[in-house]
Amino acid sequence: MADAAPTPDAFDFEVGTLIVGGGACGMVAALAAHEAGQEVLVIEADPVPQGSTALSAGLIPAAGTAFQRDAGIEDDPDRFAADIQAKAHSENDPALVDALARGSAPVVEWLAETHGLPFSVVTDFDYPGHSRRRMHGLPSRAGRELIDTLRATAEAAGIDVICDRRAETLFHEGTRITGVAMRRPDGGVETVGCAKLVLACNGFGGNRDMVARHMPQIEDALWFGHDGNRGEAVDWADALGARTRHLGAYQGHGNVAHPHGILITWATITEGGVQVNRNGDRFWNEAQGYSEAARSVLAQPGGEAWTLFDSRIAGIARQFEDFRNAEAQGAVVTADTPEALAEALGLPPAAVARALSDRPGAGEDAFGRDWTGVASLAPPYCGVRVTGALFHTQGGLETDGTGRVLHEDGSVFPNLFAAGGAACGVSGKGDSGYLSGNGLLAAVVLGRAAGAAEV
Incomplete structure (x- = not known):
């Protein structure tokens, strides 16, 4: 079980920005942090970064993009935000919805223009709940292509990615995170200190006990997500006194x-x-x-x-x-x-x-x-x-819309960020609020914000 502990006397090594999780969220956060001049390290539990992204269609909803304009599609963030809230019965934090809706087009265009990802809009059919055609994907319309391209882009930028390292313990001094303990495949443990920590480590769908506790109506369903989704972020939230929200959403x-x-x-x-x-x-x-x-x-x-x-x-x-x-x-x-x-x-x-x-x-x-x-x-x-x-859990750590994690008392952890599956998304309380692509939307928008943030 993931836990939290006081800062040790020394770390095995230290880095400026540490990102836990090498899926789309982690890679986008890494690219943004590197672009902001930060020293970045990504640790990934799997032998090869893939996460839930690789199991999805890899489609990102975004409103008001150049790709939409080229296809003759009129769209804007206000319309997108209204669609999100309509699907979720207005159960979402309006500030978070607004941040995601307004951040969607800039992130997709940044990935395309700065990093060369060849996005295009799905123009030949509609997705439930979307009043405009705004799903953006790579040519294969496969999440594996998206994560492979993001990983290659990060590696080409010189970003360090260490695989086969599962984070287990967060070290802290009060609300400031000081580092992480991670387990190697041989059972050994390494510690890494950090000035900033970004949790991009997915949800808890692979943890059947958590699923039964928070969403009993779906506990007998086939688990089709990534088995690495074990709920460490929720455990860390409990240990640190961080807020969680909508843990029954999936x-x-x-x-x-x-x-x-x-x-x-x-x-x-x-x-x-x-x-x-x-x-x-x-x-x-x-x-x-x-x-x-x-x-x-x-x-x-x-x-x-x-x-x-x-x-x-x-x-x-x-x-x-x-x-x-x-x-x-x-x-x-x-x-x-x-x-x-x-x-x-x-x-x-x-x-x-x-x-x-x-x-x-x-x-x-x-x-x-x-x-x-x-x-x-x-x-x-x-x-x-x-x-x-x-397929995926949608609840998680509550953030302020820029990826900063909120404490139970409403204050923010100064250097702790969560995005993607680790953070609460915009799918309401249960399953009825899920709007196609919301998972990747939250991953890339909050991931970029978290990566670029100064602490």
């Missing part, structure tokens, strides 16, 4: 190919697909989003469902590397008729035919899903068996 995903374990893009739904249970019946309003889908799918017999769509939608989905991998592994089934698709999926033919065709031309159906402007499905048809999963 990102679920109700469209994970089963048993292949591959995320299937929600474009399969937003462009006109549906989900059915093992009886071939639809069971909810799929337009609510993929995080909400986790609980809905898990509530079905066997905790499974089938996502049905067509070849037109599959063509859109193929821009995502995960979907191409799912096809290559045989997770996606294609057939010329509803009956043939049903037979291939092991579902009742009449029910599948009804699910594929029984929808209003416009307006809402019996589940409340609005079909206005949504194209009908046409052969060839596609289907994939899916289950619900817990």
